[in-house]
Amino acid sequence: MDSFWEFLQKKFQQEFAAVSYQTWIESAQPLKLENQKIFICVPSSLHKEYWERNISTKVVEAAYEYSNQEIVPVILLPNDLKTTQPKTQTDNTAPQATNHLVREAHLNSKYTFDSFVTGSGNQMAHAAALVVSEEPGTMYNPLFIYGGVGLGKTHLMQAIGHRMLDRDPQANVKYISSESFANDFINSIQNRTQEEFRNEYRTVDLLLVDDIQFFADKEGTQEEFFHTFNTLYNTKKQIVLTSDRLPNEIPKLQERLVSRFKWGLSVDITAPDLETRTAILRKKAIAENLEIPDDALSYIASQIDSNVRELEGALVRVQAYSTMNNEDINISLAAEALKDLKDSQHQAGLTISKIQTQVAKYYKLTVDDLKGKRRNKSIVVPRQIAMYLSRELTDSSLPKIGQEFGGKDHTTVLHSCEKIAKLLESDLNIQHDLTNLKASLQN
Ligand SMILES: Nc1ncnc2c1ncn2[C@@H]1O[C@H](COP(=O)(O)OP(=O)(O)OP(=O)(O)O)[C@@H](O)[C@H]1O
Numbered sequence: 001m002d003s004f005w006e007f008l009q010k011k012f013q014q015e016f017a018a019v020s021y022q023t024w025i026e027s028a029q030p031l032k033l034e035n036q037k038i039f040i041c042v043p044s045s046l047h048k049e050y051w052e053r054n055i056s057t058k059v060v061e062a063a064y065e066y067s068n069q070e071i072v073p074v075i076l077l078p079n080d081l082k083t084t085q086p087k088t089q090t091d092n093t094a095p096q097a098t099n100h101l102v103r104e105a106h107l108n109s110k111y112t113f114d115s116f117v118t119g120s121g122n123q124m125a126h127a128a129a130l131v132v133s134e135e136p137g138t139m140y141n142p143l144f145i146y147g148g149v150g151l152g153k154t155h156l157m158q159a160i161g162h163r164m165l166d167r168d169p170q171a172n173v174k175y176i177s178s179e180s181f182a183n184d185f186i187n188s189i190q191n192r193t194q195e196e197f198r199n200e201y202r203t204v205d206l207l208l209v210d211d212i213q214f215f216a217d218k219e220g221t222q223e224e225f226f227h228t229f230n231t232l233y234n235t236k237k238q239i240v241l242t243s244d245r246l247p248n249e250i251p252k253l254q255e256r257l258v259s260r261f262k263w264g265l266s267v268d269i270t271a272p273d274l275e276t277r278t279a280i281l282r283k284k285a286i287a288e289n290l291e292i293p294d295d296a297l298s299y300i301a302s303q304i305d306s307n308v309r310e311l312e313g314a315l316v317r318v319q320a321y322s323t324m325n326n327e328d329i330n331i332s333l334a335a336e337a338l339k340d341l342k343d344s345q346h347q348a349g350l351t352i353s354k355i356q357t358q359v360a361k362y363y364k365l366t367v368d369d370l371k372g373k374r375r376n377k378s379i380v381v382p383r384q385i386a387m388y389l390s391r392e393l394t395d396s397s398l399p400k401i402g403q404e405f406g407g408k409d410h411t412t413v414l415h416s417c418e419k420i421a422k423l424l425e426s427d428l429n430i431q432h433d434l435t436n437l438k439a440s441l442q443n
Pocket of ligand 1: 111115116117118122147148149150151152153154155156211244280308309312
């Protein structure tokens with residue numbers, strides 16, 4: 001178990017942002033590995049929910065990678081250890097562990113319009129989602145929601161599903177990630193169940209496909225989706241898609257899909273401003289019955305500015321810190337709780353200029369290339385990596401980073417950081433380069 005856990009930690013350390021890693025992975029403790037189940041204890045019900053929703057599937061996948069075996073995580077709370085034998089827990093939790101199966105069948109009950117906070121960054125997307133939920137298949141078909149990591153695309157998309165089910169509980173609503181769609185399709189070929197697969201997808205009233213950018217490079221899946229899309233579109237069934245970028249920016253997406261995705265409406269979600277971030281935290285605190293004064297909420301919101309998922313992680317961290325120390329939450333406690341996070345992220349004495357020099361050297365470019373405007377791929381990616389590292393390893397603001405990169409706009413910096421964060425999830429070369437670069441920057 002120890003070596004598998006070590007393997008997982010290494011893998012997740014590369015995959016997750018530092019905030020997420022510290023919040024979700026470092027706080028978890030592996031208990032035992034038995035009958036192909038790994039029992040993992042996490043500190044709070046919020047952690048448990050997050051693990052089951054977002055991390056369990058990754059553990060199953062990592063287990064295959066590690067040992068070619070199925071190992072299913074069972075997430076426990078400290079209280080479960082006192083009161084319940086893990087066996088009972090196993091029986092209850094095992095079916096949920098394969099997250100994508102759960103997501104296929106159900107919508108997350110929390111992702112509703114009621115729990116969605118609107119602000120300038122998501123107003124348009126919110127309005128379009130409302131229209132679609134009220135008049136599916138007519139006004140905007142497909143609705144294409146795009147934007148950076150953790151900004152509420154999945155939430156909004158699922159809210160449409162909930163609204164449709166509220167109005168018509170018999171409606172056939174299907175939520176799926178593009179990766180699960182691709183896996184289902186491949187399985188259907190292997191098991192010769194293509195007919196069932198087609199029936200399942202082509203007879204829905206509302207199809208929600210998340211993170212469509214992962215269709216890149218999947219020729220067969222794109223072909224299948226093309227037909228699914230046509231059938232649904234022609235029968236006036238609503239399709240909602242999300243992606244981290246516009247259809248024509250998704251590499252290797254067939255032209256005919258790109259053009260179809262543009263038939264309806266494309267709306268973007270951008271990072272929330274401070275006011276919206278504070279309102280999101282307030283709503284979350286109320287939902288979780290947490291007592292946090294407004295100024296502490298604003299403080300937390302001021303510390304995390306580009307990703308709502310990480311913002312939520314920061315709130316959990318502050319809450320855990322307050323429980324551990326048995327103190328009420330206020331600004332100084334929040335600052336203390338988030339201090340390690342900043343310290344571990346930001347290396348003392350590291351400057352943007354040093355990062356630029358190292359990145360240029362690593363990719364055999366000049367610093368001027370990184371600061372310039374040339375758009376060749378061999379320069380654009382290193383430039384984005386240098387911006388990403390400046391953001392992650394220094395405490396410079398987005399505008400400051402933009403300024404140091406030849407006076408670029410802060411939205412360009414944000415886009416670059418998000419692009420690299422996303423690539424890091426799947427691109428082994430980028431993972432490798434970043435590990436090397438970070439190591440060289442520590443010297
Ligand atoms: N405007 C909002 N109001 C309330 N909660 C929000 C809002 N935006 C995001 N969230 C919360 O932030 C978390 C991340 O959101 P979500 O998973 O929808 O992001 P995403 O854009 O789909 O991310 P990814 O690009 O990683 O797929 C969720 O818990 C969601 O409920």
